Amino acid sequence: MPATVINYTLVQSTIVGPPAQYQVQATVTASPNTGTSLFTYRYSDGLYDHVSTVVDLMTYPTASNPSFPFYRQPAVIQTFVNSNEAINAAATIKSRLTSLAKEYDIVAASFVPGTYPIVVP
DSSP, X not given: OOOOOOEEEEEEEEEOOSSOXXXXXXXXXXXXXXXXXXXXXXXXXXXXEEEOOHHHHHHSOSSOOTTSSEEEESEEEEEESSHHHHHHHHHHHHHHXXXXXXXXXXXXXXXXXXXXXXXXX
């Protein structure tokens, strides 16, 4: 099985103030194994929460739905008043997307298709 590849763009920019704001924008452009909706948002307020996990990919829809506490989208924009926070956010997004690709491969490799009996005690 080929390794999962997540292609994305990551743009860091400064918005002239006052006050100055620092923005991080990430967009997943292609990821054949996982799909592109890899940023998890809260249904309750529509705010970005985290880079999706493998469990999120299997659990949450790609559109806001009141039946689920979260949904996934292919892009995120975060705005900060501190440049260090923006730098850290960009590094976290890179790290989590890299981890997601590796974790996805582990889960996919360990899945054995088939029909298994369920024994209820």
